Amino acid sequence: MTLSEVTERISRKLEAKGAQPDRQKIESRLRRLVEEFGVNVDEAERTVTGDLAREYNVTGVGTGGSSSTELRQIRDLAPNDWVTIEGKIVALTPPVSPSIAQTGIIADSSGAIRFVAWARGNPPAMEYGHWYRLESAVVDEYKGAPNLKIHSGTTIARAEEDAPLLPSITPIAELKPGVGSVRAKVIQDWEVSHDRMLQTGLLGDETGTIKFVIWKEEGKDRLELDAVYNVYYATVDEYNGRLSLALNTAMYIPDEGDIEVGRNESETRGALVHIGPGSGLIKRCPVEGCNRTLSRQNYCPVHEIQPEFRYDLRLKGVLDDGVHAKNVLMQREVVERLAGITLEEAVGIAETNPLGMDEIFYRIRNTVLGRYYTCSGSEFDGRLLVNSCTPIVFEPAELAALLNRAGGEPA
Amino acid sequence: MKPQSTFEREPARRVFASELRETRYQFKDGEDEKSPTYVILPTGIRSNRIFVVGTLTEKQRQGDQNIFYRGRVVDPTGTFFIMAGSYQPEAMQQLARIEPPAFVAVVGKPNLYTTPEGNCLVSVRVESIAVVDRETRDLWVLDTARETLDRLDAFGTTDDSRKAQEEYGTQPDLYRKIVYDALSQVQL
Incomplete structure (x- = not known):
């Protein structure tokens, strides 16, 4: 990627917002950062875009890679991407800090991701169950899982219609930190280890088992032992290399049938x-x-x-x-x-x-x-x-096989 | 240094007496005082722990102040020299109780010594020892044959085996013969 390409991209972004930037100025600023200060090109682009956006007093300028206005699938999001997505709010969780306006999970047909909307950007409140288009949000990593950050530069628009959404079910053995939906059977119900805990135990499907936790919260019910559930949008956490499911963000619906649990x-x-x-x-x-x-x-x-x-x-x-x-x-x-x-x-x-x-x-x-x-x-x-x-018992056949393998002349 | 949580116990390598007897090369993995010491076995693998099953033919108490026990454990290819001192009180007491001849299973650390005359000797410092039966001895011969053949098959493809080639000039065919002879002594 050459600096003139980057210059061109920055100019277009600013022009799209009605500013008339000076290309030479942009390029010289980039050059200065890259050549004099050894800043990498991505970071230089971000800095210059941000600086100019402030100078021209425009907001909502994506400052990242070229794909920030292209619609992306949630499943494919990776940390450090600047992205535009469309998704449905499938969970809202109480913010843990006053600097956070909203936290929850947004999902499309490909997958789901946790999001956090920072209060400083004054984002419009999103409503549970509706679809939104988020432009220029940033993916980062929080506790080993991808997390979508909605900041002052992110544009939030309510979608015109709320399409129905069927969550994609993941086999337990393939869960990764983040958000996951599973169809599983409650195979163990453990003693709770904490006052705030409503229930903990083990869920299993054909591919394996995973620990689950439900924290006490209004409207949360316990799972029945030995029953099968569809669990939509649970939070997958990683601790000491092991995964567990927190069901507080999830919707769980009893399902029919039985599952032969793979005990790995x-x-x-x-x-x-x-x-x-x-x-x-x-x-x-x-x-x-x-x-x-x-x-x-x-x-x-x-x-x-x-x-x-x-x-x-x-x-x-x-x-x-x-x-x-x-x-x-x-x-x-x-x-x-x-x-x-x-x-x-x-x-x-x-x-x-x-x-x-x-x-x-x-x-x-x-x-x-x-x-x-x-x-x-x-x-x-x-x-x-x-x-x-x-x-283990002695198998003469094994002795014969090893003798053959050692390959000496017959004794 | 690996963090504690990923600590993996060093496996006990299976090795015949005639291979261990040829072992001469020892090194420390790391600079630390507590870094483990390994030997390179001639068939090309590092080892700081071995598992042997054989016949304890002789046992001797030695030393006045620092009592320790020596013993000889025989497999189809030769003799292991084992010892247990007051730094391994459990092992020493176990060894003290066993009357030769007996089939024994020994887990221990290989140790190299150079005698004042300049000969290099390999002994096994016992971590634990127990009396077993003939079937366990036979299983061990099969197990050790298999592991030795696996090492020979991979010879020349691993760093440890290239090191062994350099230090010992190992001839894989010789060790295949040793394996074959050891297996031939197991009765069907």
């Missing part, structure tokens, strides 16, 4: 090369919904001393296939089968043996350490939650 189970083969501390017989906090592991002194980090603890068996280990080491977590049923000891037996041994609970740790470790297993389960937080674990 994975299977790993390898040797158990490490049995971590906290394996074996443990004590858990009896307070409802807590379930934390107690220290040897029966201390729960939240509920302090709990003499009425519950016993449990678990195994935290590393399953290693020689190329990757994977953390695995096994719950009571799996450990009982693997180590050939029931929880009751373990408690009995621990209460009569001088080593106490350590005895169970050693017994389990000596039974499983260094042995080969196939573990399958779901992955969570970089750890495999094992549903089933079976010892």
Whole structure:
């Protein structure tokens, strides 16, 4: 892109607003920024356009790339674009700060995006459920998701008619931070962890599962466990590399039918090369919904001393296939089968043996350490939650195949 | 440095005794005092942890002030020298309890030593050790054969294997033969 092209573009923009700019002046200003100050061309264009717009006292001049007046699909918006879109206001959320006039979600048939309208530009209020044309809005990134900024230079026009809009449904496995619509089944309903939380749990479709949250708000209902819903325009957040859905911006409508939820189970083969501390017989906090592991002194980090603890068996280990080491977590049923000891037996041994609970740790470790297993389960937080674990058995066919592969002369 | 949240435990490489015995090249990945130390195995992969299963044939207590245990673990290709000292109290006590001969599974760190005479020795500092059965030993031979062949197949295509070529002049065919011989000793 040459400077004269940029000059031409700036002049046209200003002329379209009724100003008569001096092309030479524009070009010399650009040249000065680019050549003397090493500013990149895009930034120089923005600066010069902004400066001149102020000088000629015109507003609504798009200061970005050439496509700012061309109508764009919401799905294709990327950060740093200056864009013109047409969309329907599908959600309005309470602004978090007085400097924000409106926040919500605007959608077209291709997708949806969160928007924020800044109060300083005095934008006209947009109404829920209507279509608007937004010219010269800016896409930026907020918390890892694209976000549309409506500023003083953005023109907002109500569309003449409100076309019906069918949201496009995204498979859960393909959700990205931003806004997403899913058809999913409520497969788990968890204890809420916060006063302001109405409900939290797990939604699933054929491709996978995702955590959801509904914050307390007027007019928000809980989801029914095991029911299928169409969830339109939920907010997809990312935290520590994991996605979750906030349903407060969403409309959720019960749907018929059932969904075979894909558990994204994975299977790993390898040797158990490490049995971590906290394996074996443990004590858990009896307070409802807590379930934390107690220290040897029966201390729960939240509920302090709990003499009425519950016993449990678990195994935290590393399953290693020689190329990757994977953390695995096994719950009571799996450990009982693997180590050939029931929880009751373990408690009995621990209460009569001088080593106490350590005895169970050693017994389990000596039974499983260094042995080969196939573990399958779901992955969570970089750890495999094992549903089933079976010892690998020796297959003569495999020996034959490896002998062939090593390719020596027959013995 | 990777951030803590993406920490990945170093896998335990599968290696036959005769390959580990040839290992001579050791390096530190990074400048930090706590940076991990790796060896380059002759078949071309870095390793700071290995997993071996074999027969513990001999065990010895040594030292007066600083007690440590040495042992010999035999696989179809040769002998691993293992040791566990007071810095690995759990491993040392586990080893102390095991009476040879026994099939054992050992997870540990390979260590290079140069003797005063200038010979280079490789030993394995035990992280954990447990008694296993014959079937686990056979599975390990298959596993180690497979991993070794995988490394040989990729030989020359990875940085680590080019380094191995430079340091050892590895002849892949020789190691294929070792794998074949090891497999031949497993009874059907």
